[in-house]
Amino acid sequence: GAGEVCSRITSWENRWLQQNLVNEFPDGVSERAKAILAKAEAMSPADYRRALARRAAAQACHEQMAPFADAAISMSCPGPAPLHPNDLLDKQLALRPTGDAIFNYPSSMLFAPAVTMPLIGVRGLPVGVQVVGQQGEDARVTAIARWIIENVDAVNVA
Numbered sequence: 173g174a175g176e177v178c179s180r181i182t183s184w185e186n187r188w189l190q191q192n193l194v195n196e197f198p199d200g201v202s203e204r205a206k207a208i209l210a211k212a213e214a215m216s217p218a219d220y221r222r223a224l225a226r227r228a229a230a231q232a233c234h235e236q237m238a239p240f241a242d243a244a245i246s247m248s249c250p251g252p253a254p255l256h257p258n259d260l261l262d263k264q265l266a267l268r269p270t271g272d273a274i275f276n277y278p279s280s281m282l283f284a285p286a287v288t289m290p291l292i293g294v295r296g297l298p299v300g301v302q303v304v305g306q307q308g309e310d311a312r313v314t315a316i317a318r319w320i321i322e323n324v325d326a327v328n329v330a
Contacts, residue, residue: 173275173277174230174277174278174280174281175273176227176236177223177227177230177277178227178280178281179208180211180212180215180219180220180223181223181224181227182206183211183212183215183225184208184212184215184219184220186212187212187213188193190205190208190209190212191209191213192244194206196207206228210330227251227281230278231281231282231283231307232329233283234261234306235306235307238306240246240310242312243304243305243312243313243316244300244303244304244305244317245301245303245304245305246263246275246301246302246304247275247299247301247302248275248286248288248300248301248302249271249272249273249274249275249276249299249300250272250274250297251272251294251299252271252294252295252297252310253270253271253283253297254271254311256294257279263310265293275302278304279302279304282304282307284304284305284306284307285301285303285304285307285309285310285313286300286302286303286305286313286315287303287313287314287316287317288301289301289302289303289317289320289321290300290326291320291321291324291326291327292326292327292328292329293324293326293327293328293329294328294329295329295330296328301320303316303317
């Protein structure tokens with residue numbers, strides 16, 4: 173999917189920097205980052221070119237949709253960010269990941285502008301709705317998002 177394509181491209185393109193960080197500060201790089209680096213180092217130039225070709229094909233398909241819709245609307249995430257095990261509701265939150273980025277990969281892969289709007293609350297935590305447009309149409313997508321914010325009421329779910 174889009175997440176894997178994005179991951180393969182960015183890990184390949186960042187591998188030299190990441191390797192230098194590991195060489196300079198081996199104890200300062202997380203195991204997660206080291207695992208991503210290992211996957212990048214296992215890739216060949218042909219693997220990288222295939223990922224670039226998949227991205228280009230997806231961008232071409234997305235461009236073909238332009239005559240049919242001004243933008244696409246989707247969730248920006250599958251739900252609120254997870255509560256970290258060390259978080260206590262009455263204390264300052266611990267540093268943690270901010271949730272699942274699965275809905276952000278397509279716009280990243282397409283180089284498409286995306287605007288997230290705070291239209292949904294779940295148990296007091298925000299869940300965004302996003303508008304995604306075509307490359308180079310940032311102002312148009314922002315205008316659509318502004319119209320939605322001004323005309324659609326946010327909802328809260330217990």
